Amino acid sequence: MSSSWILINFIAIWTVAAVTPGPNFFLTLQTGIVHGRRAAMIAVAGLASGTFAWGLFGYFGIALLFALAPWLYLTLKLFGGAYLLFLGSRLILHSFRGPGDDTPHRHLVLPDGQVYRRGLLTGASNPKTALFVSSLFASTLPAHAPMWMGIVCIGAMLTISVCWYSLIALASTTPRLRALYRRTRHWIERCAGAVFIGYGGRLITLR
Numbered sequence: 001m002s003s004s005w006i007l008i009n010f011i012a013i014w015t016v017a018a019v020t021p022g023p024n025f026f027l028t029l030q031t032g033i034v035h036g037r038r039a040a041m042i043a044v045a046g047l048a049s050g051t052f053a054w055g056l057f058g059y060f061g062i063a064l065l066f067a068l069a070p071w072l073y074l075t076l077k078l079f080g081g082a083y084l085l086f087l088g089s090r091l092i093l094h095s096f097r098g099p100g101d102d103t104p105h106r107h108l109v110l111p112d113g114q115v116y117r118r119g120l121l122t123g124a125s126n127p128k129t130a131l132f133v134s135s136l137f138a139s140t141l142p143a144h145a146p147m148w149m150g151i152v153c154i155g156a157m158l159t160i161s162v163c164w165y166s167l168i169a170l171a172s173t174t175p176r177l178r179a180l181y182r183r184t185r186h187w188i189e190r191c192a193g194a195v196f197i198g199y200g201g202r203l204i205t206l207r
Contacts, residue, residue, distance in 0.1 A: 003149060010140045010153050011160065017132070018160050023084060023199050026192040027122045028165045030091070031115065032172025039115045040169035044162060046119020051161045053124060055154040058133025081204035083125045087118075088196030095189035133157075 024047050032040030141149060171177065 006140055006142070006145075006149065007152060007156070010136065011156050013136055013140065014157050015160055018157075018164050021195075023087075023122050023125070023196055024161075024165065025168060026195055027087075027119065028168045029172045030189070030192055031118075032169045033178060035110055035115065037169060037173040039110055039112075040172060041166065042112050042115045043119035044165045044169055046116040046121075047123040047165055048158055048162050049116075049120050050123020050125075052154070052158050054129045054133055055157045057130050059137050059150045059154060061134070078204060079125070081125075081200040081202075083121055084196045084200030085204075086200075087122070088193040088198075088200060091189045091193030091196065095186045095193065 028040055028043055028047070031043045137150065137153065141153070
């Protein structure tokens with residue numbers, strides 16, 4: 001198989017994985033609607049950092065490290081699941097604010113560092129991502145693939161993720177979507193919180 005087809009297969013599989021709604025998607029959407037476009041793009045930068053890290057770890061054999069040190073995988077899995085449970089619970093509790101607390105979202109400003117850390121922790125909270133990426137590299141790249149091909153694949157992962165979540169960030173800040181969010185905020189936050197809790201619980205309990 002030619003190098004072009006190898007890269008096309010890799011990109012196609014990663015694109016499907018990236019656009020499938022999950023914690024990254026809902027974090028970007030909620031951040032954009034509540035805190036604005038700038039905060040959403042900073043969150044995207046945090047998510048991209050997590051993706052880049054898992055891409056590097058996946059390519060250079062984090063699956064082997066997890067096999068040699070199962071306690072490390074278990075620790076990361078429990079930490080990631082606990083963080084997602086915390087984030088989801090906070091969203092659900094936040095959704096029960098009274099009508100008087102529903103201030104215009106453009107005033108809800110968070111420090112850039114806090115937004116970035118939230119994106120980074122969400123993007124890096126699932127060690128199964130590393131296993132998926134490792135499997136993706138193993139199944140699409142030949143056994144003796146040159147390093148440049150792995151670097152191109154990591155770059156493609158980063159580019160696809162940044163483009164997709166940036167699109168979500170931009171869409172989330174449109175006036176129509178903000179107006180819809182103000183009308184349905186409680187249910188959206190509860191649904192998003194349930195998604196985070198579901199992913200967190202699944203991450204902790206699955207073996």
